[in-house]
Amino acid sequence: MSMISCEKVYMNYDSTKAVNGVSFSVEKGDFLCIVGENGTGKSTLLKGILGLQKLNSGTIVFSGITNREIGYLPQRTLVQKDFPASVREVVLSGRQTKGFRLFYTANDRKTAQKNIELMGIGHIRSKPFNELSGGQQQRVLLARALCATQKLLLLDEPTTGLDPFVTAELYSLISRLNREHGVTVIMVTHDIRNSVEYANKILSMEHDGDFFGTTAEYMKTDAAKRIFGGGNNA
Amino acid sequence: MLDTFLQMFEYAFMLRAIIVGALVALCSALLGVTLVLKRYSMIGDGLSHVGFGALCIALAMNVAPLAVSVPVVVIAAFLLLQISENSKIKGDAAIALISSTALAVGVIVTSMTTGINSDVNGYMFGSILAMSDTDVIVSIILSVAVLVLYIVFYNKIFSVTFDESFARATGTKTKTYNTLISLLTAITIVIGMRIMGAMLISSLVIFPALTSMRVCRSFKRVVITSAIVSVVCFFIGLFISFAYSMPAGASVVAVNAVAFLVFSLIGIIKRRNA
Structure with a gap:
């Protein structure tokens, strides 16, 4: 059974629809990146997984893990500045x-x-x-x-505001935790290039529809071709 | 000078003021660190105005002041917390609304009954004569409860203050702790405003925390330093008030302001040498 399985999840951000029927599953040892443009509900979905915000409909089922066994890296807050x-x-x-x-x-x-x-x-x-x-x-x-x-790390845009060198270091650090220490990782990010390098699964949330699959499958989608230049078929 | 200092302890009313004041200074300093960091500084101010309204009503009805003001301010604290968490009206505006309304109610009730007499003046700006023996006992019990709860939940209070979403996501009931903090704040304010005055008590919450943050760089040190600073400032302020016949609340606030300037200076020098 999957560590986390999400079935047709709908959620609001303020009172507008943000997450529209997203389904995906995470197995033990996965590195899942949730990518997509601003305002496509990535962070809202993460809040749903963490139980910080109620779902409108759909289910998120955990197996073999409780919410006291989740590690969470929130976006940094204003309070922490001073x-x-x-x-x-x-x-x-x-x-x-x-x-x-x-x-x-x-x-x-x-x-x-x-x-x-x-x-x-x-x-x-x-x-x-x-x-x-x-x-x-x-x-x-x-x-x-x-x-x-x-067991499980959830990260909300951890590389926002970091320079490219520090970003690369952070990615390889997280990737090492995933490979060497068997920590399952779910990361929300804008950074598609690094995502496809390190993640084995991609959930892409776009205004015109979502994609969920392995990184190799993602590279064959139109969205990926737009970003990476379409490869041989261009 | 030492004679004057020792004389201070010979009067029963001074002894009562010293005991209650020192406990309130301690409690408000501890809570103040959390309130200032969570951007809730104005809640202390709002609550003290609500407390003023409640005291005026208690005076008009001729009932025990603490019996009326404690429940009223506790309820107001819950309301303010709810509002600042999830409301269309922004937190600081909501506090301003509630506190000025409470102040208005207090003034109206007073003018309809006793008029602005020395009791009401005492509520506004504090009076060391205000405490009866029963008040002292109630104040001691409440302050000790605040201290014990703060120490027992110190680590939780740190996590919830530093990063509420992490704490909530990993299974801490953050709402419970926020409620606890506002409950403790409400109690501290009601007890403290008798001596310090409704207009001045919030400085006892805010000053020590800000003062210690000028110099200290870890949470534990900030908490301990602000507790010490607050109690020391209270004693110096009370002594000045006693020796030169000045209002106690205002003297304590003035000493706190001086301490803040001194610590700011130390902080600047420290960082320049670092």
């Missing part, structure tokens, strides 16, 4: 998902430390979060997400 918090505090807060804690346990601290090392941010772990660069902040938030899960 929020005084050290890297360690932010990463540790990912352990809150493991239930109520008066104090963090030794095991929590060990997990946080391990994920800090894994993300290559050990040298800045006492620094204030809001003084880091965009790329470093995303690594911190990834480490926090990994404290919450080793």
Whole structure:
């Protein structure tokens, strides 16, 4: 059975239709990129998967995973810009998902430390979060997400506002988590070129209809041909 | 000077003001960090105006002030939170509406009954004579409850403040914690406004948090520093008020303003040397 199966999901953004009958499924170990233009409901769909927003109709079924085993990388918020918090505090807060804690346990601290090392941010772990660069902040938030899960990561446009080098680094980091650590990844992004390089499945949400399939299948669609120049048949 | 300081503790009314004031300073500093970071600073201000309206009605009806104002302000806190979360009217505008309406009701009720007497003046700008023994006991119980709840839920409060959508997506009941925070704020404001005054209590929520954020760069340090700053400023303010016969609430706010300037300066120097 699929880890997540989405059947004919309809959702609103404010009060206009945003997600129109989307169906897809994610297996364990998949790297799914949800791509599409602005306003096609990508982030709304992600909120639906996370249970942050109700579906109008359709079903999203999880199997072998609860919402306390999901790691989520939200879009960065305005609040975080002047929020005084050290890297360690932010990463540790990912352990809150493991239930109520008066104090963090030794095991929590060990997990946080391990994920800090894994993300290559050990040298800045006492620094204030809001003084880091965009790329470093995303690594911190990834480490926090990994404290919450080793199973499933959902990322909402993680590369927005990052320069191309940092973007490439972040993609290869996420891809390594997927390949070497078996973390299933669902990512919402504008970045189609990087998506087809790293993802094994693509959900493309466009105003004139959706596509869901493997990356190879996606490359044969008209939308992909428009972007990548149509290959040999052009 | 030491003599004057020690004299302060010899009067029963001063002792009551010191106990309640120090507890309120502590609670409001802790909650203030969260409120300021969540952009809810004005909620404190709005609630204190609602509290003023409630106190005026209590005075007119001749019933115990805390018995009326605590429930009224708690209800207002729930309303304000709901409004700032999901409403067509933006949060700050809604707060302005509610607080000025409450103020108007308070003034109307007062003018119809007692007129602006010294009691009402005390509600506006605070009075250290305001506390009765029962008030002190109720205030101590409420403040201790606020402190305990804050410490017990400290880690949750951090997660919910830093990133509400992450917390919610990963199974934390963020609504419960937001409600808890506004409940604690409401209680703190109602207790504090007796000494500080309805017009001045919100500064006790906002100042310590902003002051400590000038210098500190981690959440835990900000919380601890603002608690210390708030209590120290309260004592200095109360002492000045006692020694020079100035209004207590205004003195405490003035000391807080000075502390803010000093910390801002330290922050600037610190960053320049970093």
